Structures are given as structure tokens and as C-alpha cells.
Amino acid sequence: MSEDFLRLSVVGRILRGRWRLLVVLAVLGALVGAAASLVFSPGYRTSSNVLLQGPRENAELLTEAQIATSSVVLERAATALDWGVAGAELADDVTAEVVDGNVIEISGTANTPQRARELADIVAEQYVTFSAQLVSSSADASAQVMRERREALRQQVAMTNERITELHSAMTSDVTVESVQARTELEGLRTALAQAMNELNQAEAATGRANLVVMGPAVLPASPAPPTLVQLTAGGAVLFFLLGLFGHLAAARADRRLDSEPEIAAALGAPVVASVDVPDQREAAGTRRYGRLLRGLLGTKRPWAPPPPVRPRGGEQDGVYRRALARLRGGSNSPEHLLAVAADDDPRARAAAGRLVTAAAQPQGRRTAVGLVEVSATRPAVPGMAERAGRARVVVVVSAGTRTAWELVGIASACAEAGLDVAGVVVAHSAVFPGRQPKPGPPRDAGVAVGDEAMAGSS
Template structure:
């Protein structure tokens, strides 16, 4: 994963080698989504519409929407429903919006279609009833003021009508100054009459503006409102899988341990003679819960190691080791350097020694952090055996420098990969340069 871009082939290899882990993440994400549905799923939702008759200003409509979700209306609705709930609990389940046409839309949600319908209808009814009570509190004063306004307007209309009639009789059809003034006065009086009539109409409209009508019963919902239980479960599973994929890609990108044969050979200043498979062995002590879980979901080894087909049987595996020894161009004894704590490499060295036959291989454990290689004038050089994906470039450079300090040439490297015997495929020898 040292490239700057992530290829689709890498994603495909990740899915193939981490499918158990991704399935476990999907199940975990589904469980988290199911738990989130208990908190965030709105259940069933429906609406009820209330028509406000008469002309209304925009701020008046917003005020009416706030009244519809006020504590007084919700408390009355909770008391009338008899659900053993309070208005404060209904506040998160009820909302009101204003639409075109002087309509206040009341939305209600509940855990069942019947309750959602009942809640919407009850809140709408209590909203209309409470608004009517607010208006009726000032009915007498408002009616008296409206009556006085109407009487005054009617008197103005009567006086103006009389003046128009009188002037109409006095005006002749000539073009004298007096006739022109008379016509001007008549026009002004007619304007006053029209204004008085408009005022009367506005007063009548204001008198009927307080009326509200519920536009039918709320519809019973046929399905849950989004996000539903299924959507949350599917979304949680998909989200966790994506997090797992990107997390694995990011971890592989930031991991400095070398996997590629060319990179390992360049760090050691030599070439990789071959890659060998090492069957996994059961640990002597029982592994902990974390180790068992990692083995179960196959996260106990890097997923981006190069492909290596496991040997079909023991003779095939020994043949692979003999080919590696054959490529080791040295007649004198060879130092075999094995990093400390690399169990697969130690098991591979046992097979290499057996495959070496008459050749002398001297096995030396070295510390990757502070490597020390012993001096040996009879040794032809050093052979490094390590597991792919376990050492960084600086650790391998340190081993190569330790070999140079001891006067040894790095003859090559052998990479090991632990394999599970249950996944052994058809025999196929894959070594560097083969």
C-alpha cells in the first residue's frame, strides 16, 4: 500500500481476505442501527390542516402556528387523549407549519397509525377551541367598537350622498369657473363615498377573520415515516462496512512494515531468493479472547501480503525449501539471521537446515531494534530469513549495516508466510525469479 492511489484490485483483495471481518462489522452496525431506531425513529406520522378564514398577515400566521404547539394546547390534547402522558412529552411529537392559502398544517407522530391519527385530530381540535376562547374574551368590546365604526361610516355616507345630490342640482353644463369647481367637489365627494364603502367592507372582513375550520380528519398512515427501522439497520450496516474498508486501507497505508519482495531486497541491499509457506501451529498456551476473535474474523495477519499458494503436502513444501537453498550461491558456511520473536521464520529455518544437506547453516537470532551480528571469518555471508510484513525498512537497513560492520555480505533473503492448513490449495511453487 505504498502507492499514492488505491486501486480497485486492492479493494477487491481486501474484501476477499477480510470478508469475515466485514460481515462482523455489518452485523454490529445493524445492531447499532436497531438501537438507534428506538431513539430516532419517528414511527408513524400524519397531518391535520386548519384553515384560517379572512385576510392574514405573514406574522399572524406564524403566531397561529406557535399557538398550535403551545403548552396550553398540548396539555389539553394530552388530557383529552387519556394516554397517561403530558403536554411536554407531546412537544417532540407535534409540529406546526404554515402553507399557502392561510392553512396551518399540524404534524403528529406516534408508535401506531391509530395513535398518530388521534393525536393530529385532537391537537387540531384543541387549537381551534383555544383560539376561539382567546377571541371570545374580547368579543363584547370588539363588537361595540365595530358597531360605532359602522355607524360613523354610515353617517358619512349619508351626508356625502346629500351633498352630492344638492350640488348635482346646482351644476349646469357650462364652462364657467363655478361649474368647474362644482364638478371638482362632486368628484371629491364621490371619492369619499368609495373610501367609506371600502372601510365598511374591511370592518366586516375583520369581524369574520377569527373563524377557523378543521379541514377534515387526519389520514391514517399506512407506513412508518423515514427513517424507518429497516433503513436505520441497513444504514448502520453499510456505514460500519465502509468505515471498516476505509479503516483497513488507511491502516495499510500508514503501516511502514514492508510486504513487497523488491522493497525488502532493496532495504537489505540484496535480492529475495524465494518465498516459502509455513503451516501455522497451535500455541502452547491458550490464546486470550482478543486473539481468538482476531483469528475468527481473520484479522490476525496483514491482508495486503503478496499472494502465495500453500504447498499441497510436506514433500512439495520441502521441494520449495530445496529450491531456495539451490539459489544460495555459496560453498562456505552461511550465517542465517532470524529476527527475534519471528516464530514463522524460526520454523522455516528448521526446514532450511534440513534441506541444506551437507551445507553448513549457522543460525543466529538478531534483535531488529539493535542488531548485532557475530564475526566469522569462515562464513561466506549472511542469509536473512523473516516473515513478510513484520519489519520496517529502517529495521532491515539496520540488519544490513550490522552485517557490513561484521564483515559479512548479505547473500539474500527468504520470506516466510504462515498459512492455515485448512485453506491449502493445489500445489504451485511461487518464488522470486521463478
């Protein structure tokens, strides 16, 4: 693949060539998502709101939220629910958070809508009750001191009222401007003291109770809380589909095997003398039936890139091999000794090399003697042919898209170490021939030997 492997045309070729596999991956992802919903789907969820009256600091609100989910509140809620569960088991199903307006939202989660609403209402009720008990049980030393100070303040106010009454009575009966102003100021002072006493009494009464109000019962949930079974199933299908698609793109990007004939020729340092079509030997020769059936169902028998070229009919292939031998002779009428080199793990290349030997054994190819050698692609070793009469050269047979540039360079180097020149390259492509399949290799009596120097077509 080139650096433009993310083009839409490449994605389209993947979708056309691997749509069955992608569909299977999507179905598998849907099954995984459905199985995950048994663990990650929370069920039904609803909330009950509790209002904290009066001005509150942020730290105080956070503390109240923690109290709402404390172990004491949950234990009391578990006892009130009578579901046969402990309070610690409710910790994962109950949450509390502070929302706008001094409101604490207590959420409950259960497997049915009724149980979710009941859980949220009971926890909110127990939280308000517990907070009220905390406020009422705060009669410590500091609270006692404050009460004594308020009582002393009441006594001082009462004494001030008595003194105002005495001053008002001691005034002369003469009506003057000064006396009227004094009486008015004394009555205003008496009214202010009375209002202060009322406010003090109200504040004292307010400190004896918790300013928490439940803002109505929780709403009965109509649908499960996300992520639901449908969401997880659809998400798993989409995720596995995208993983399969991007997996193909990543594999194509990381693939360094050469599928272009000019690139193959450049790596071997020799021209391409023929481009032949050979049936995929992995499918034709002894592949397990279940493996073939699975690849057929998934649509992975053929590579998705590059697109398969138009294949000629099987009968025209013999002429392609004869023309390849003619190009290798280069118009010379002298006998030519060739060594066909193919990788031992490339059945398509071995089949093409065998047919090249068969073509040399025919009457039209008597001027060329061809031997077949299979080499290891990782550690190639080619036997020398210096003792042969005439020129000895090598034709490398390789399948498109099976070898990297370094592997081809290694084969060319092994030929050079054996004193052989690479005269040309035969590139084999995968093909599906209609009707009768051509024979993958020459008959045993054609003089072909793998790994030795036996020749075919020698005159």
C-alpha cells in the same frame, strides 16, 4: 499496497478473502440499526391543515405557526386528549410549519395511527379556538378609537343623505337638461354612500372573528413514518459492511510492511537466495483454542493481500534450504561461517532460520556452519564474530509482509556495526502443507543457540 489500492481487483480480493468478516459486520450493523430504531423511529405521523383567510405577510404566517405549538395550545390539547401527559411532553410530538397558500400544517406523531390522527386534530382545533380568543380579546384603546371614528363616519353619511334629499326636493318642477343631470348625480351619490356603508358594516363584522378554517380531519396513517425499523436495520447493515470494506482499504493503504521480495532485498542490500514456505507458527504453536476458532469462523487466518502463491509439497523444502546454503557459499569449497538473523517477534522467520540450521547440520551441508540469533526489530543488536576463523557473514531470514523498510534497514545497520556483511536474504511465506506438518525448527542437539555464537554444521 500500491497507489492503485482502490482498483476493483483489490475490492474483489477483499470480498473473497474477508467475506465472512464482512457478513458478520453487516449482521452486527443490522442489530445496531434495529436497536437504534427503538430510539429514532418516530412511529406514526399525520397532519391537519389550517387555512388562514385573507392576505397574510410571511412574518405573520411564521407567528401563527409558533402560536400553534405554543405552551397554551399544547396544554389545552393535553387536557382535551386526556392521555395522562402534560403539554410540555407533547412538544416533541407536535410540529407546525407554513406551506403554500396561507396554510399551516400541524403534524402529530404517536405510537399508533389512531392516536396520531387524534393528536393532530385536537391540536388544530385548540389552535383555532385560541386564535379566535386572541382576536376577540383585542378590545383595547385603539380598537375603541376606531369604533368611535366609524360611528362619526356613519353620522356624516346620514347627514349627507338628508342634505341630498333636501336638494332633490328644492329643485323646481321645470324639466331642463341641467336639472336632470343634477338629479342623476344626486342619486348616484346616494347609491355610492349606501354601498360604502354596507362595506363598512361588513369590515366591522369581519374584525370581530378570526379568519381560520380547519381543512378537514387528519388522514389515518397507513404505515410508520421514516426512518422505520426496516430502514434503520438495512441502513446499519450497509453502513457496517462499507465501513469494514473501506477499513480494509485504509489499513492496506497505511500498511508500510514489505511483501515483495525485490523490495525486501533492496532494503537489506542483499539478494534473495531462497523463498521458503513455513506453516504459520501463530496457529501451530500454542494459540488459544477460542482465538483459533474465532479466526477460523471469520476467515482471518490468512492475509487477504497479496494472494497466497502456489505452495510446493513439504518434502521439497529441504532441497530449497540446501540450495540456499550453496548460493551463500558462492561455489567456494572453504568452510563458511554464517549467522542466521531473525526477528524475535516473527515466529515464521524463526522457524525458517531453524530449518536452515538443520540443513547445514546434515552431511550435505558440512562445509557451512550456521548460528542462529534472534534480534529485536525495533532495536536490533547483532553479536560480532570476528574471532571465528574464515569469513563470517549474515543471512537475514524475514517473513513477507511483516517488516517495514526502516526495520529492515535497522537490521542491516546492526549487522554492519557488528562487522558482518549481509550475504543474502531468505524470505519465508505462510503455507498450509497437506498431511504431516514439517517440524518448525531443528532438534535441540543440532547445536543451535539463540542469542549466542553456537554453530551447527561445523566440520
